[in-house]
Amino acid sequence: MFRTNQPVTGPTFHDRAVELGRLLTLIEELRAGHPRWLALIGPRKIGKTSLILELSRRARDVDVIVVDTQEVSPLSMEIFRIQALRLVDTVLGADLPMSLEMTVATGGDADAVLDGSTVFSGLPARVKTAIRSLGRADMSHEFARVCLDLPERLAEALDRRILVAVDEFQELSALSGSKGGDPLPLIRSTWQRHSRVAYIVSGSGRSMLEEMVTQERSPFFQHFSLQYIGPFSPADAVLLLTRESPSDRVIPDDVAHRAVEVLGGHPFYLQIFGEALTAREAPYDEASLKEALQDVLFSRSGRLSLYFELQHSRAVGRSAYMAAALDALADRPRRLSDLARAIHAPSADTSRYIERLGDVVRKRKDGVYELDDAVFGLWLRWRRPGGTVVPMSIVGDAAEREVADTLARAGFELVYQSRASRGSFDLLATRGAYQLGVQVKRSPLPLRFDRATWQRMHADAKRFGWRWVIASVSEGSGVRFLDPDAARRGKEIRLTEAAIIDGLVAWLER
Numbered sequence: 001m002f003r004t005n006q007p008v009t010g011p012t013f014h015d016r017a018v019e020l021g022r023l024l025t026l027i028e029e030l031r032a033g034h035p036r037w038l039a040l041i042g043p044r045k046i047g048k049t050s051l052i053l054e055l056s057r058r059a060r061d062v063d064v065i066v067v068d069t070q071e072v073s074p075l076s077m078e079i080f081r082i083q084a085l086r087l088v089d090t091v092l093g094a095d096l097p098m099s100l101e102m103t104v105a106t107g108g109d110a111d112a113v114l115d116g117s118t119v120f121s122g123l124p125a126r127v128k129t130a131i132r133s134l135g136r137a138d139m140s141h142e143f144a145r146v147c148l149d150l151p152e153r154l155a156e157a158l159d160r161r162i163l164v165a166v167d168e169f170q171e172l173s174a175l176s177g178s179k180g181g182d183p184l185p186l187i188r189s190t191w192q193r194h195s196r197v198a199y200i201v202s203g204s205g206r207s208m209l210e211e212m213v214t215q216e217r218s219p220f221f222q223h224f225s226l227q228y229i230g231p232f233s234p235a236d237a238v239l240l241l242t243r244e245s246p247s248d249r250v251i252p253d254d255v256a257h258r259a260v261e262v263l264g265g266h267p268f269y270l271q272i273f274g275e276a277l278t279a280r281e282a283p284y285d286e287a288s289l290k291e292a293l294q295d296v297l298f299s300r301s302g303r304l305s306l307y308f309e310l311q312h313s314r315a316v317g318r319s320a321y322m323a324a325a326l327d328a329l330a331d332r333p334r335r336l337s338d339l340a341r342a343i344h345a346p347s348a349d350t351s352r353y354i355e356r357l358g359d360v361v362r363k364r365k366d367g368v369y370e371l372d373d374a375v376f377g378l379w380l381r382w383r384r385p386g387g388t389v390v391p392m393s394i395v396g397d398a399a400e401r402e403v404a405d406t407l408a409r410a411g412f413e414l415v416y417q418s419r420a421s422r423g424s425f426d427l428l429a430t431r432g433a434y435q436l437g438v439q440v441k442r443s444p445l446p447l448r449f450d451r452a453t454w455q456r457m458h459a460d461a462k463r464f465g466w467r468w469v470i471a472s473v474s475e476g477s478g479v480r481f482l483d484p485d486a487a488r489r490g491k492e493i494r495l496t497e498a499a500i501i502d503g504l505v506a507w508l509e510r
Contacts, residue, residue, distance in 0.1 A: 002244050002275040004268070004303070007050040009057050012244065014267070015236040016051055020058075022227060023051065023200075027059045030161050030198040037191070037220075039169075039213045040202035042229030043359070043373070044311075045268035048202045051229065052165045063090050063160055065151070068167040075171055077144045077183055083164065084134050084147035091154050091162070095119040100134070110135030119158070127153045141181045148190040155196035162197045169201035170208040184212075188219040206359045231265030240267060241274050249278040255289050262293060262394055263375055272296050272303050290395045294415075297375070298382050298391045308379040315360045321345055322353045326371070329361060330380035333370035388414040392427075399442040399473040400426060406471075406479040410505055412436070423460030424453070425468065434508050437461050437468035444474035447482070449493040458484070467508060470495060483507065 003012060026036055040048050049066070056064035067083045069075055085101035093099075097116040104110050111132060114120045120128065130146050130153065137143045155162045166172075176182040191199055201224070203209040213224040232240060234257075241256040251259075251274065259277075263269045277284060277292040296302040316322040321343055328334060328342035340350040354361050354369060362372045371377045382390040392404035392414060404414050404427065412429040422428055425437035439457060441447050447470060461468040470482040472495075486499035501507045 001246060002271045002278065004271045004275055007053050008047070008267075008271075009050060009054045013050065013054045014240050014244070015232050016047065016054075019051055019227065019229060020054060023055045024058065026198055026200075027055070027062055027163070030062065030163065030196075033195060035195065035198035037199045037201070037224045039209060039224040039226050040200060040229055041206050041209055041226060042202075042204070043206070043266070044204040045266075046204075046229050046231065047267050048229055049167060052200060052202070056163075059163075061161070062163050063087075063155075064163045064165065065090050066165045066167065069171040070168050075174055077139050077141075077175065079172075080144045080147040080183075081134060081139060083166070084131075084150045087151055087154065087162070087164075088131055088134070091158065091160065092117055092119050100131075104135045123154075123157050127157050141183075141186065144183060145186060145190055148187060149193075151197045152194040155194075160196070163200065164197060165200040165202065167201075168203045168205070170203040170205040170212055173208065173212060185219045188223065192223070204359070208358075232267060232270075233265060234260050237263075237265040237267075237270055240270050244271075244274060245278050249280075249282045249284075251277060251284055255284050255286070258286070258289055258395070259293075262378075263297075266373075266375065269304060269375060276303075286395070286397075290391070293395055294391060297379060298388070304375075305379060308376055311360070311376065312380075315357055319353070319356075321349070322357055325350065325353050325357065326360065326380055327384065329369060329371050330377040333364070333368045335368055339369060386411075386413070397442075399440050399471075402473050403427065403438060403440050403471045403479050407438070407504075423464065424457040425460065425466075428466070431505065431508065435464070435466045436508060437464065437466040438471050439468070440471045440473060442473050444477060445472055445480070445495065445497055447472055447495040449495075451491075451493065454487075454493040469501065469504070470499075481507075 001012070008014065023038070026038055029036055040051070042048055052064070052066055056066075065083065065087050067079065067086060069079055071082060072079045082101065085104055088100050089096065095117045096113060098113055100110060100113055103113050114132060120131070123131075130150055133143070133146065151162045151164055154160065172183060172187070176184065191197075201209070201213075210226070212218050213220045213226065215221060231237070237260040238253065238256045241251045241259060242253060245251040259270070259273055263273055273292055273296055276296045277288060280288060280291070297304045299305055312326070316326065324343040325339060328339055334342065336347055336350060340347045343350065345353070360372055360376070361369055363369055378390060378394065381387050386408050389404045389408035392401050396404060407414060407429045412431045415428045415430065422437070424439065426440040427438040429436040429438055437460070457468060468484060470484060472480045472482060481501045481504050482495045482499040483501050486495070488494045488496065
């Protein structure tokens, strides 16, 4: 089954054999008394948390603590208290009458919870004092040190091995100007004395995280190994769609391949698409693919569309120039001077805009700038005025694309609806309050229809309240729109050159 709201582990964990193997090596080194620090770097929702949780499932003898800096808003050093409380729950959990983290969060009696643990009672006095302080001490630089040092103290007292994973680690740099002092040197100085605890940090702010762990001025310079987490390969992406689909709603290989051609190998995008597609009745074909993509990506309320809307808002804020830069890069990669001309800004200003856009834009080795995510680029092109032709350009056949382009140039918006919502028609074109059903025929004039097909189109148009036309697409003649009222009726329905509409907009508005 597809899972879009929570990390994926266990039987549904897919691919990542190389990445997981490297993490298991880190665990082996931790068991041998040689803990290391690792930075996982990758885009949002690429599967970093799933990878860590799957590691936890496979390394049962190691206590794994996962904390996300975004759990505290606004971010403060209280995140270190949360990490320490979660550590105690993980290490002593089976022996505690209830969660210490939950008890502290709700103002309960933390001492009573701890006194109910026989393991806690056997800990050294110094460790017990540190744990008891988690429920009552005010946060300070020195108390943060106590929280950060607790994993090593517990591991030493209980002869355990511990792995601490901190997600969105780069956000901690925002605390460098806090009244309590910069926590990053404190973290480094505390961690580097630990011999029974390994550390994994991860984050989607790739540039910032890379800088934190690789720049010479950083407290963490040369302390971390780097591991990049990227999209699945095309083959693994196809397998994700075909293997995770329900047994009674299997996604065929050809549909999965087409979906991967559009969405790439990002597992989050594929999970959302797979969930939307298999919510429909099987079997699945090209039309089903179009409907699912329309629902999730090319719709104002689609889950991927809303996700990209948030990403766009975070990236550009209120800057019209930064928004224009993204729009220009959605068309094609550009050099700095080309991009500056496209957004009508000086090159120096454009360079600053690119820097502020962060990981949304990347610079290739040849000096050309491009969007980091091609699917985000598709969404940017779709949301422009007239951009509704974009879905047809990537999932429609050649004739549909040609018709869609012609309609877009005439000021129409294109909507690809489900078969239940469009009846006999291939496309729905809208212009203001007008709705136009379009049946695409891939043949030259004259066109012929049997009576049953013709009556079905007529009935569907009446049911939906649409005007409707036939679009003839043929080599050498381009696209010609035909008026159904000009059809010749006999044993069959025929449309000749006499039915050609001269000026579709005027015909529609008459």
